[in-house]
Amino acid sequence: MPAGPGVLARVRGASLLAPGVGWLVLFFVVPLAFIFVVSLGSRDALDRVTLANPSLENYVRAFEPRFIPTFLNSLRYAAITTILSLALGYPIAYWISRYGGRRKILLLIIVMLPFWTSYLIRTYSWVILLRDNGVVNSILQAVGIIDQPIILMNTDISVILGMVYGFLPFAILPLFVSIDRLDPTIVAAARDLYADGRRAFLHVTLPLTMPGIIAAALLTFIPALGDFVTPDLLGGPQTTTIAKNIQELFLAGRDWPYGAALGFILMAVTLVGTLVALRTLRREVVGGD
Amino acid sequence: MTEHHDRSSIDLEKELTRYMIERRVSRRYLLERIALVGGAAALAPVIAACSTGGGSAAPSAAATPAGSAPGASSAPSSASPAPAASPEGELNILNWTDYLADEVISSFEDLHGTKVTQSFFSTTDEMYAKLGDDGGDYDISFPISVDVPNMIEKGTLAKLDKSVLTNIGNLGSEWQDPGYDPGNTYTVPYMWWTTGVGYDPARLKGETPASSKALWDPRWAQHISMLDDWQEVFGLTLIQLGYDANTTDTKQLDEALALLEQQKPLVRTYSTDTIGTMTSGDIWIGHIWGADRFAIQETIPDFAYYIPEEGGIKGNDTIATFTGSPHPVAAQLFINHVLDAQNSAQNTNLIYYMGPNEAAKEFIDPAILEDPTINPSADIVAKLQELLALDQGVRDEYLSRWQELRG
Numbered sequence: 001m002p003a004g005p006g007v008l009a010r011v012r013g014a015s016l017l018a019p020g021v022g023w024l025v026l027f028f029v030v031p032l033a034f035i036f037v038v039s040l041g042s043r044d045a046l047d048r049v050t051l052a053n054p055s056l057e058n059y060v061r062a063f064e065p066r067f068i069p070t071f072l073n074s075l076r077y078a079a080i081t082t083i084l085s086l087a088l089g090y091p092i093a094y095w096i097s098r099y100g101g102r103r104k105i106l107l108l109i110i111v112m113l114p115f116w117t118s119y120l121i122r123t124y125s126w127v128i129l130l131r132d133n134g135v136v137n138s139i140l141q142a143v144g145i146i147d148q149p150i151i152l153m154n155t156d157i158s159v160i161l162g163m164v165y166g167f168l169p170f171a172i173l174p175l176f177v178s179i180d181r182l183d184p185t186i187v188a189a190a191r192d193l194y195a196d197g198r199r200a201f202l203h204v205t206l207p208l209t210m211p212g213i214i215a216a217a218l219l220t221f222i223p224a225l226g227d228f229v230t231p232d233l234l235g236g237p238q239t240t241t242i243a244k245n246i247q248e249l250f251l252a253g254r255d256w257p258y259g260a261a262l263g264f265i266l267m268a269v270t271l272v273g274t275l276v277a278l279r280t281l282r283r284e285v286v287g288g289d
Numbered sequence: 290m291t292e293h294h295d296r297s298s299i300d301l302e303k304e305l306t307r308y309m310i311e312r313r314v315s316r317r318y319l320l321e322r323i324a325l326v327g328g329a330a331a332l333a334p335v336i337a338a339c340s341t342g343g344g345s346a347a348p349s350a351a352a353t354p355a356g357s358a359p360g361a362s363s364a365p366s367s368a369s370p371a372p373a374a375s376p377e378g379e380l381n382i383l384n385w386t387d388y389l390a391d392e393v394i395s396s397f398e399d400l401h402g403t404k405v406t407q408s409f410f411s412t413t414d415e416m417y418a419k420l421g422d423d424g425g426d427y428d429i430s431f432p433i434s435v436d437v438p439n440m441i442e443k444g445t446l447a448k449l450d451k452s453v454l455t456n457i458g459n460l461g462s463e464w465q466d467p468g469y470d471p472g473n474t475y476t477v478p479y480m481w482w483t484t485g486v487g488y489d490p491a492r493l494k495g496e497t498p499a500s501s502k503a504l505w506d507p508r509w510a511q512h513i514s515m516l517d518d519w520q521e522v523f524g525l526t527l528i529q530l531g532y533d534a535n536t537t538d539t540k541q542l543d544e545a546l547a548l549l550e551q552q553k554p555l556v557r558t559y560s561t562d563t564i565g566t567m568t569s570g571d572i573w574i575g576h577i578w579g580a581d582r583f584a585i586q587e588t589i590p591d592f593a594y595y596i597p598e599e600g601g602i603k604g605n606d607t608i609a610t611f612t613g614s615p616h617p618v619a620a621q622l623f624i625n626h627v628l629d630a631q632n633s634a635q636n637t638n639l640i641y642y643m644g645p646n647e648a649a650k651e652f653i654d655p656a657i658l659e660d661p662t663i664n665p666s667a668d669i670v671a672k673l674q675e676l677l678a679l680d681q682g683v684r685d686e687y688l689s690r691w692q693e694l695r696g
Contacts, residue, residue, distance in 0.1 A: 043681065046442060066689060069696040131569045151511055153571055154558045232517075237556045240695045252519055253688045254681075 032267065039260035047254040058261035067245055067262065074241040074266075077231065078224035081163040082171075085220045086213060088164070089171035093212075096172075097180040104180075111172050123162050123233050130158050130234075154236030162234040167224055171216040178212020179205075214281045222270050242266060376401045377616035380623055383408050383419055383430040389627075390635040397626045403619045420445065424611020428620040431606045435678045437469045437476055440609075446475040447612045453621040456628035463670070464645035467605075468677060476607035477624055480642040483579040483665070483673060484521055484602040487563070487594045492573035501529045501597035503574055505548075510555040514566050514575035517559040519691035520676050521602060522549065525576060528600045534674040537683045546690045553694065567592070579662060583641065594662045600672035605645070 040054040096107045114122055129135045132149040140146045152158055182205060190200040206213075228243035242262070249259035380397075382389070386409050394405050410416040413433060420430055422445055432440055440446050451457065457473065470476045486501055492512070496503075504513055504525075515522050524534035526545040536542065560566050563577040568588040577585075582594040608627055610620035626632060633644045634652030641657060643664050650658065658664050665673075679687065 045681065046439065047681065064689075066693045066696050070692075127565070127569060131571050133570045151557075153569075236558050237553050237695070244695075245692055248519075248688065248692065252691075253684065255685070 032264075035260045035264050035267070038256055039264050041257045043255060043257065047256075049256050058258050059265070061258060062261045062265055067242060070240045070245050071242045073231075073239060074225055074227075074243065077159060077163055077227070077239075077241065078221050080160055081167055081224045082217050082221045084160070084164045085168050085171035086175075086216060089168055089175050089216060090213070093172050093175035094179050097176055098184075108173070108176065111169050114169065119166060120229070120233070123166065123230055126158060126162050126165070126234055127153060130161070153234065154239075156239065158234040159231045159239050162230045163224055163227060166227075166230060167220045170219040170223070174215035174219060175209070175212045178209040178215070182208050211281055214277050218274055218277055222274065225270060226266065376403050376619040376622050378403055380405045380429065380616050380619040381408065381427045382406070382623075383410060383416060383427040385409065385431065386411075388431070388636075388640060390632070390639045392635050393627065393632045396632070397623055400626070401619065401622060403616075403622075405623075420611065421613075423613030425613065426615060428610055428614045428616045429623055430609065430611075431479055432476065432609055434467065434469045434476075434478070434605050434607055435676060437607060437609075438678050441470065441475050444612055447610045447614060447617065447620075448475055449473065449477065449610075449624065450621045454625045454628065456625050456630075459628055459630055459633070459646050459648035461645055461647040468675065470607070476609040477628060478605050478645040479608045479627070480636070480640065480644050481603055481605035482642055483596050483662070484516070484525070484604070485577070485579055485594060485596040485662075486574065487567060487577040487582055487585065487592060488574035489567070489589050490591050490593055491589075497593075498574070499595060499598045501525050501576075501599060504576060505552050505555065506574075507555060509574050511557050512571065512573040513552075513556050514563065514572040515552075515556055515559050516563070516576045516578070517561045519687055520679075522559075522576065523687055523691070524602045524674070524676050525597070528602075528674060529597070531599070534602060535677045535679060537680075537686075539686055542686055542690055546694060549694050559695065580642070582662070596662070596665055596669055596673070600674060601669075602676055603670075603673040604676060 037051070038049055039058050040056070041049045041051040042053060042055075042057075044050045092111070096104055096111075100107050127134070130152040131137070132151070132153070134153075136152060137146070137149040141149070186208070187200055187204055190204045191197075195203065226243050228241050228247060231239045231241050232244060243266070246259050246262045246266070249255050249262065253259070380403050382405060384407050389407070394407070397403065398405055408419075408427070410419060413436075416430060416432075417436070419425060420427060422443060424430070424445065424447075432446075437446070454477070457477065460473070460478065464473075464478050466472055467478060486498065486504060488498065488503070490497075493509070498506075503509075504515065506513075523542070523545055526548050527534050527536055527541060530541065530544055530548065532538070532541045532545075557571055558566060563575055563581045564584045566572045567575055567577065567581075567585045577594070579594055579596075582592060585592045608624055610617065610624065614620050627636070628646065630646060630648035631652050633646035633649035637644050637649065637657060638654045641663060643657070661669070
């Protein structure tokens with residue numbers, strides 16, 4: 001049996017973990033536990049949370065049919081946003097990594113530039129572009145493609161546009177890191193072995209950058225699933241998301257336990273999805289060699 | 290502030306500022322506009338000179354005084370006030386920006402030798418947070434009527450001393466015994482407003498609708514907006530059906546839901562940002578808070594607002610003092626001061642809202658009195674209904690139907 005590291009070294013190692021673990025506990029585990037505890041409670045006559053008769057009733061109520069369409073909306077928006085962000089983000093990240101040269105950092109800063117402006121303002125700017133007499137409709141009419149304005153605002157289109165726009169940088173950054181780390185000589189080797197560009201990409205580049213793709217997908221999908229600001233600002237009657245329902249239960253309904261139960265379920269769905277994705281990721285990385 | 294913005298950049302800046310302020314709002318957001326909109330309407334020349342407008346002026350104005358915590362200065366005088374009627378030397382008011390006329394405050398200071406300190410908030414949530422359970426350091430603030438029952442039950446509001454409130458008889462008879470605070474025991478109504486329908490006449494091709502049914506008119510399909518507020522939307526629909534806006538009858542609620550489901554395919558958006566949606570050109574006719582029309586008229590001068598002939602929703606806020614008030618005598622005197630006919634009129638003339646003060650009418654600007662959307666005739670007032678704080682179970686019935694509609 002090889003001797004383990006000394007006690008001192010182990011303590012030192014653990015102390016390095018402390019800030020990260022502390023952060024996670026303080027800002028993830030504690031709030032999550034708090035939400036879970038509240039979700040077991042109920043309301044008193046003044047809408048205050050009481051834990052007098054803890055039960056799982058709120059979880060039963062969480063499966064009421066009214067939440068199905070909004071939950072499906074959330075899933076749909078998050079999935080489409082993730083796919084589009086990857087499809088748009090991959091070529092951009094690839095281009096920056098391969099052809100960015102000395103300007104790589106500058107190009108990455110440009111990717112991050114929108115974050116210098118409030119998300120609300122950036123999202124609201126889409127209204128100016130998409131409304132009936134907005135920029136897009138005016139151009140289409142001036143060019144003669146359409147006679148009457150087409151309705152873009154308050155539709156799935158405006159919501160998805162807004163979300164992809166908002167989440168794209170979250171996809172580009174991990175994709176860039178992953179593509180940039182890929183040793184170009186491996187691709188060159190594939191080419192030497194008579195793979196054409198497409199096959200080299202599909203069989204070498206893509207699998208080797210899979211960790212970046214999965215990280216990008218997670219970083220897009222998770223916040224997109226909980227987004228209600230974008231659908232609220234850019235959406236219409238059909239674009240309500242589950243996060244909006246949860247917000248209404250808290251604020252309009254003043255039913256914190258009920259809202260907490262729905263929130264916890266959403267969190268659980270996200271967590272399970274993340275774990276599945278991470279397992280896949282490990283298999284890709286470990287099983288790849 | 291910069292002198293010469295071009296028009297479009299002002300609008301954008303205002304819209305964006307407003308947007309950031311208002312996103313988290315429900316119907317309470319209405320009052321946030323008073324500072325921005327009522328003030329803007331009343332002080333149009335000032336706004337014109339000072340071109341960033343109400344939008345950015347209000348938050349910055351709110352920031353400074355709120356920072357100078359009045360609590361520190363009030364500490365000495367909070368030592369158990371004598372039951373005698375001699376007012377304390379200070380009074381702390383927590384208020385919207387531009388919601389009390391300066392003359393009203395200075396005349397109170399002169400009359401009682403009391404120094405008035407105003408602090409400001411920009412959302413009702415902020416107001417309630419600062420007030421806490423007993424008013425904190427504040428003596429006077431302006432709770433919304435629907436929140437009053439809850440505040441009474443929590444012991445936040447102090448009873449009014451009717452022997453001090455010699456002016457309470459100035460209130461119109463319909464305000465003497467409001468449902469949220471029978472007999473005005475804890476609060477006095479301050480200003481009131483309506484929710485109704487607004488439209489751009491140019492878009493409706495000369496139509497002048499009078500009923501809320503215009504919001505169900507298929508000719509305006511995809512150009513109709515409804516408030517993103519369950520109680521306002523159900524209130525309007527229930528009144529259209531001839532029912533009580535606060536009905537507890539679930540069959541009536543089901544009927545209202547069915548009517549709203551019919552309307553949904555015609556609706557472009559459910560939004561509280563009525564100023565943004567109406568001025569975007571996407572919405573031709575919408576369910577709006579009456580006060581928003583002033584801001585919309587800055588972009589669409591002909592923009593029209595009406596209270597549906599079937600009846601509309603009215604709301605009001607109150608002026609109140611608190612169980613933890615550091616200066617209780619001055620607070621009661623101040624409430625009486627605001628009830629004075631001339632003082633009440635001065636406030637209305639500043640913010641373009643009608644108060645409940647019948648005696649004040651002779652001092653109110655005729656332009657306000659003659660505007661039927663601010664000061665509706667008696668038969669329309671008789672048809673207005675108040676949205677009440679609903680019991681938990683009833684509220685759940687509304688909200689679940691609302692979420693069914695929106696799903």
